[in-house]
Amino acid sequence: MQLHCTRPGCSRPTNVFPDLDDAATLKTVQQKFCTNCGMPLILVGRYLPVRLLGRGGFGAAFLGRDRYTPGFRPCVIKQFQPSGNLSAPQLKIAQDLFEREAEALEQLGREHPQIPDLFAFFELSVANASTQQDDKFFYLVQEFIDGQTLEEEFLRQGKFSESEVVKVLKECLKILKFVHENGSIHRDIKLSNIMRHRNGRIYLLDFGAVKYATKAAGNANSSTGIYSIGYAPPEQMAGGQVYPSTDLYALAATCVMLLTGKQHNELFDAYSNTWKWQAFATPSRLLAQVLDQMLLANPSQRLPSAQAALAALSAKPAAAVVAPSAPPPAAAPVVAPPVRRKSALPPFPLVESLGGALFTGFEGGLIAIALVSLLGTTWISGGFWLILLGILVLAQRLRVIEKIDLVILAAVTFGIVGFFGQLHRASAFVALGSSFINVLFLAIVGGLAVVTIAILFNLIYKLISRIL
Numbered sequence: 367m368q369l370h371c372t373r374p375g376c377s378r379p380t381n382v383f384p385d386l387d388d389a390a391t392l393k394t395v396q397q398k399f400c401t402n403c404g405m406p407l408i409l410v411g412r413y414l415p416v417r418l419l420g421r422g423g424f425g426a427a428f429l430g431r432d433r434y435t436p437g438f439r440p441c442v443i444k445q446f447q448p449s450g451n452l453s454a455p456q457l458k459i460a461q462d463l464f465e466r467e468a469e470a471l472e473q474l475g476r477e478h479p480q481i482p483d484l485f486a487f488f489e490l491s492v493a494n495a496s497t498q499q500d501d502k503f504f505y506l507v508q509e510f511i512d513g514q515t516l517e518e519e520f521l522r523q524g525k526f527s528e529s530e531v532v533k534v535l536k537e538c539l540k541i542l543k544f545v546h547e548n549g550s551i552h553r554d555i556k557l558s559n560i561m562r563h564r565n566g567r568i569y570l571l572d573f574g575a576v577k578y579a580t581k582a583a584g585n586a587n588s589s590t591g592i593y594s595i596g597y598a599p600p601e602q603m604a605g606g607q608v609y610p611s612t613d614l615y616a617l618a619a620t621c622v623m624l625l626t627g628k629q630h631n632e633l634f635d636a637y638s639n640t641w642k643w644q645a646f647a648t649p650s651r652l653l654a655q656v657l658d659q660m661l662l663a664n665p666s667q668r669l670p671s672a673q674a675a676l677a678a679l680s681a682k683p684a685a686a687v688v689a690p691s692a693p694p695p696a697a698a699p700v701v702a703p704p705v706r707r708k709s710a711l712p713p714f715p716l717v718e719s720l721g722g723a724l725f726t727g728f729e730g731g732l733i734a735i736a737l738v739s740l741l742g743t744t745w746i747s748g749g750f751w752l753i754l755l756g757i758l759v760l761a762q763r764l765r766v767i768e769k770i771d772l773v774i775l776a777a778v779t780f781g782i783v784g785f786f787g788q789l790h791r792a793s794a795f796v797a798l799g800s801s802f803i804n805v806l807f808l809a810i811v812g813g814l815a816v817v818t819i820a821i822l823f824n825l826i827y828k829l830i831s832r833i834l
């Protein structure tokens with residue numbers, strides 16, 4: 367069996383112990399030490415670090431096994447190292463803070479199914495041969511989530527669809543609502559701290575509060591450094607007070623990366639202090655409004671809570687732009703991005719509307735053929751035709767169907783009408799016959815007609831938007 371040394375900087379951390387392949391020996395062996403640096407490998411006699419998962423500025427995360435459970439339950443062992451050379455009183459503060467934050471994490475993990483359970487927290491004093499002093503290490507052991515972080519998914523697949531982003535956003539907001547209502551703030555929401563279990567469930571990982579504990583001991587007056595650049599809002603970057611809305615900003619920054627497939631430095635214009643993400647994605651108006659409200663630089667103007675963001679997401683688009691009740695931003699520490707003058711009408715991208723029109727026309731032609739074939743040229747078939755067309759337009763507008771769905775749906779309908787439609791009964795189309803080619807011809811003509819109307823409509827629409 368392989369055990370991984372947790373001493374930072376150990377030059378040969380991988381240790382192989384063939385005798386530990388035997389489960390009975392693994393359960394009873396007293397201790398094993400790193401063959402390179404002498405660090406004890408079986409932590410508090412129980413947890414076995416097996417593999418390094420990642421190393422950050424505050425320590426490292428290891429995949430571990432719990433040898434006190436029958437199946438050697440997998441777990442994640444997180445190691446935090448207080449920054450700098452701390453004096454004895456500073457180290458004491460670090461210990462107290464770490465303990466307090468671990469208690470908060472224990473409660474959150476126990477009570478919320480989408481926050482990993484905390485199994486153990488402990489500190490370890492290990493002699494350091496080169497300094498002749500004891501090194502102190504802090505460990506948290508928590509539930510292993512068998513899945514992938516959104517960062518891994520993002521690097522593999524690129525941008526997410528709008529519905530995937532909305533799912534992630536809503537799930538995280540619900541978890542944050544619980545976290546905030548319990549008096550905690552995550553402080554470090556980002557792609558690598560959101561995980562999707564293999565069963566699809568979203569988890570929130572890595573509460574920065576524990577990092578805060580180890581850092582704050584070094585500089586009790588500052589909260590600097592407990593954030594990730596690109597995700598953290600101005601108040602956090604400036605080392606100021608953090609609020610629940612600090613987490614909302616970071617979550618929205620995460621979502622715009624997922625929506626656009628771009629890194630935050632491509633989406634944020636530091637010169638004008640504004641987000642430019644809408645140049646790379648055209649989500650529904652409601653989602654765009656909510657994300658923009660979460661991304662406001664001034665915390666007093668930002669959506670104030672996860673509950674407010676969830677409510678805004680299920681509100682009608684116009685309601686989402688209403689600013690939250692907040693104190694006036696007179697003495698605001700940060701500059702809010704300039705409010706863009708928006709047209710009273712929603713954006714209507716030309717390419718999207720032409721695609722939609724082509725699809726609607728194509729489908730309209732096919733549905734007309736099917737209905738006339740089945741019901742004849744009656745008021746009933748006309749009424750059905752209008753209802754079905756209305757549903758199609760609405761489904762596109764609400765983005766229930768979009769992009770590749772349109773092509774698949776058009777192909778499926780075309781196949782059904784072409785192969786199974788009783789076309790010969792359509793008196794209006796008898797002249798054209800019921801062959802496959804004629805169906806295609808009719809559908810294309812229908813599509814082109816609607817495209818022409820859509821172009822005219824778009825021109826008129828733009829004209830009205832400009833006047834308004």
Ligand SMILES: Nc1ncnc2c1ncn2[C@@H]1O[C@H](COP(=O)(O)OP(=O)(O)OP(=O)(O)O)[C@@H](O)[C@H]1O
Pocket residue numbers: 419420421422423424425426427442482508509510511512513515554558559571572
């Ligand atoms: N509870 C967990 N279950 C499964 N994997 C985890 C868990 N916690 C962390 N990981 C994995 O370990 C990796 C490293 O975690 P860690 O929190 O140390 O780093 P990070 O979040 O990438 O960096 P930083 O410390 O800068 O925030 C994560 O990216 C994730 O893949």
